[in-house]
Amino acid sequence: MLATPGRLPPAAQDARWAYETKQDGQRVVVYLPGDAGMLLRARSGEEITAAYPELRPLARALGRTPAILDGEVLAVDEHGRADFQLLQSRMGLAHAPARAARMAARVPVHLVLFDVLLLTDPLLTTAYAERRRRLESLSLQGPYWSTPRAVVGHGAEALRATREHGLEGLVCKRLDSVYEPGVRSRAWIKIRNMRAEDVIVGGWLPGKGRLTELPGAVLVGQRSADGRLRYVGGVGTGWSTAERTELAALLRAAATGSCPFDPVPPVPGAHWVLPRLVGEVSYSTRTRAGLLRQPSWLRLRPDLAPEASAADLPRDLG
DSSP, X not given: OEEEEOOOOOGGGGGGEEEEEEOOSEEEEEEEOSSSOOEEEETTSOBOGGGOGGXXXXXGTTTTOOEEEEEEEEEBOTTSOBOHHHHHTTTTOTTOHHHHHHHHHHSOEEEEEEEEEXXXXXXXXXXXXXXXXXXXXTOOOOSSEEOOOOXXXXXXXXXXXXXXXXXXXXXXXXXXXXXXXXXXXXXXXXXXXXXEEEEEEEEEEEOOGGGTTSEEEEEEEEEOTTSOEEEEEEEOOSOOHHHHHHHHHHHHXXXXXXXXXXXXOOOTTOEXXXXXEEEEEEESOBOTTSOBSSOEEEEEOTTOOGGGSOOBOOTTTO
């Protein structure tokens, strides 16, 4: 069962919903047959048990009670936050168990459990509130797995807390919702926290098809502490056709043969421009290298010169 992107439920319905922290990991279904065995399946249906050997002791956590659990595998950074880029070093190793074991020692994962689909008997048609109660009664807390708390009501406060702690976002789940395998349901709503920052345009990539003569993406950067313009990613969404056309004219007028980024990013086919255009973009998080994830163009900032903008890298990246 998948969540639909959306907004917080109306305040008048707040008490009918539970709120869970949105995780940034690999969704898995955990099969515990009650015979000390365990099987993990990804959303694609692929078996990935061997990719995460540190989770094997979970097989004995419920003794002989068969269960099917829904959760997400995370890799956590030094600040205790889920880091999908870090997790990618662990994904895709189901067919390389020796390497998976070596990586488990370097980048251990943590399994977050948030639903139970079977506990001796099937629970798919049981309301979320009761499924959640049964899940919490299992007390599944271990060295590499846990059952984080869900909050009933107080959605606005829960969302605010995820923003203040720099978390991915919030998942809202209707208390009376049944579990619909494979369905993207309005009974579950996901809200991704987005951030906004100033960036300096240093280049662009041509579009394709009807956008051949227009920018398909702009290449943007932010200043590091030593004054260099560091590349932070390409932004290819967020414009109307008119805005894209306007931007194309500005980019042509600022064309240069030299890359303004230091170091030069590996972007084949890039057209470089003088770093004098400032824009504002939204994004979800950053990679460990400082690149923006899911960036989208918000607006051009003609009122700001680059030196007067807030287009600065965070201190820990600059």
